[in-house]
Amino acid sequence: MIRNIFSQRCQSCVVKTITRQVSTKEIPELTIPMKMVRNIEKVKLQKIIQEESQKQQRKGALLISCKNKKYNFYASGRFDPKDPKALASHGWKHRKSYIARDFFTFNAVSTNPALLPRNEQCTFSDLKISEEVCQRLRAVGIEQPTDVQKQTIPEVLYGNSVLCAAQTGSGKTLAYLLPIIDNLIRQRKHAPNEMCNAPQAVILVPAKELVHQLMEVAVMFEDLLVVRALAGGQHINTKLMYMKSEPIDIFIATPGAFKKFLSSGKISYSQLQHLVLDEADTLLDDSFFPDIRFILARMHVHGGVATDSRTSTGTQLNLVSATMPRDLQRNIGALISMETITTITSRCLHSVLPHITQTFIRVKKSDKPGELLKMVRQNVDSNVPTMVFCNKSATSYFVRQFLVENSIPSTIINSELRPQFREGKFHDFQSEKSDVIVCTDIASRGLDTIRARHVVNYDFPDFVSDYIHRCGRVGRVGSQGHGKVTSFISSNWEVELLWQIETAVRKKQPFHNVNANIKRKLKGVEG
Numbered sequence: 001m002i003r004n005i006f007s008q009r010c011q012s013c014v015v016k017t018i019t020r021q022v023s024t025k026e027i028p029e030l031t032i033p034m035k036m037v038r039n040i041e042k043v044k045l046q047k048i049i050q051e052e053s054q055k056q057q058r059k060g061a062l063l064i065s066c067k068n069k070k071y072n073f074y075a076s077g078r079f080d081p082k083d084p085k086a087l088a089s090h091g092w093k094h095r096k097s098y099i100a101r102d103f104f105t106f107n108a109v110s111t112n113p114a115l116l117p118r119n120e121q122c123t124f125s126d127l128k129i130s131e132e133v134c135q136r137l138r139a140v141g142i143e144q145p146t147d148v149q150k151q152t153i154p155e156v157l158y159g160n161s162v163l164c165a166a167q168t169g170s171g172k173t174l175a176y177l178l179p180i181i182d183n184l185i186r187q188r189k190h191a192p193n194e195m196c197n198a199p200q201a202v203i204l205v206p207a208k209e210l211v212h213q214l215m216e217v218a219v220m221f222e223d224l225l226v227v228r229a230l231a232g233g234q235h236i237n238t239k240l241m242y243m244k245s246e247p248i249d250i251f252i253a254t255p256g257a258f259k260k261f262l263s264s265g266k267i268s269y270s271q272l273q274h275l276v277l278d279e280a281d282t283l284l285d286d287s288f289f290p291d292i293r294f295i296l297a298r299m300h301v302h303g304g305v306a307t308d309s310r311t312s313t314g315t316q317l318n319l320v321s322a323t324m325p326r327d328l329q330r331n332i333g334a335l336i337s338m339e340t341i342t343t344i345t346s347r348c349l350h351s352v353l354p355h356i357t358q359t360f361i362r363v364k365k366s367d368k369p370g371e372l373l374k375m376v377r378q379n380v381d382s383n384v385p386t387m388v389f390c391n392k393s394a395t396s397y398f399v400r401q402f403l404v405e406n407s408i409p410s411t412i413i414n415s416e417l418r419p420q421f422r423e424g425k426f427h428d429f430q431s432e433k434s435d436v437i438v439c440t441d442i443a444s445r446g447l448d449t450i451r452a453r454h455v456v457n458y459d460f461p462d463f464v465s466d467y468i469h470r471c472g473r474v475g476r477v478g479s480q481g482h483g484k485v486t487s488f489i490s491s492n493w494e495v496e497l498l499w500q501i502e503t504a505v506r507k508k509q510p511f512h513n514v515n516a517n518i519k520r521k522l523k524g525v526e527g
Helices: 002-026 034-059 095-099 131-139 147-158 172-190 208-221 236-241 255-264 289-298 328-332 365-381 393-405 425-430 464-471 492-507 518-523
Strands: 062-066 103-106 161-165 201-204 227-230 250-253 274-278 305-308 311-313 316-321 341-345 357-362 386-389 411-413 436-439 454-457 484-489
Touching: 062 492, 131 172, 131 208, 147 161, 147 172, 147 341, 161 172, 172 201, 172 208, 172 250, 172 274, 172 316, 201 255, 208 227, 208 250, 227 255, 236 255, 250 255, 255 289, 289 328, 365 386, 365 393, 365 436, 365 454, 365 484, 393 411, 393 436, 411 425, 425 436, 454 464, 464 492, 484 492
Parallel strands: 161 316, 161 341, 201 250, 201 274, 227 250, 274 316, 357 484, 386 436, 386 454, 411 436, 454 484
Antiparallel strands: 062 103, 103 357, 305 311
16 A cells, blocks of 8 residues: 555656646747847946946045056055055066056046135135236136135235245246236336336246246236346347336346346346246256345345335245245345245145146157157147157157157257247247147246146156146146146156155155255255
């Protein structure tokens, strides 16, 4: 009996198994339309992107994006300076780094820090600039002051001597020029300056291109004030001999040229109220300071101290710079009391500008021309005005000739060009006659390059201060877009400087020991 029951159960199992197999075969095959498949894949992809976005939000903005993703760095990330392997450029001294063409990018993560936040915005009228001057500004599209202008204009109007140190492209020129012009216009209405060749304001700049640039700004007020310019060059003695005798309100010059005119008695300082050293970090270095010291001593400049609104005792001294001048006390402390100078600095002083995309590419030195050609050709096709920086004049000649031979028109600026050839080269770039300019660091300081949208460091600069100035050629107030900077890294010593720059960004700190004293840096004296 038991055997029969067992036999029946086994037969039942077999029957069920067979039934399942048969039923499985009878299920019809289902097909999904391709459109539905694509929609399903799209939903999956959106979900992945959303998850990644949520992860990034938890980490903050992506500050540094690298070819090797493990070196990516977010705003909330922490950097251990004791672990050099945390740098994306750590292994760049190894030859395999340029074989692999490694690269990383500092991403643009904010708006231009030179612009005032919405809740702090104001007008030039709010800063007590006269309506007459404000109308001229509105006529050229300038309506709101920048951060550094908001800080500096009231101090200069009040009569205080000022040291203004702010990142390049932040509007420093108008920060000192507007209050000086406003003061002189007010004075001219009551007591015009009738003494010949006795300017009430003198502005000194390190290069003749900056003299012409300042004149282009001052031309807005040429019917209200008499502005004259004097740049050095081979015809300086002729200019000295035939200088016209006339009343002058503002005199703009290079230090060497002004020293000659001052020594010859062609220029009087009896009416001087304002003295400006624009690009002060350069003018106070070992290259220019002998002339500056002579001028300060000869003109008895000892700094203006405000006594009441719009009046001061002594000559008001304004020092304007993109980096904080070092050894200021040692250089001019014997001539001017530093306690009389009000210091104004910007938030991004000595820092990598957060609104400019900056890419670093490890390349072999022999590959740089080819990489540059591809990059510049693409920029020309896309109408992107480009500045290519070289460390030496000889290299700039080679690069320019290389581009021309490859059917890319370009112009050139370096210190070896004769003044008559150099004059107008920058104007060709600004006036859209040329979309590519090859230059040395003579073009990295002070020039208002609002047209430039891409800086290429064909040669990586020698010093951090030079890198700061080069980056400042793009992303300026009034520029179209934020701009970008691309640097070729081909030598081991360039990697060492890059380590300093990348470390500062990962630590979210400004650069230390930014020295713009060119001669002293080359001698290796940091003093």
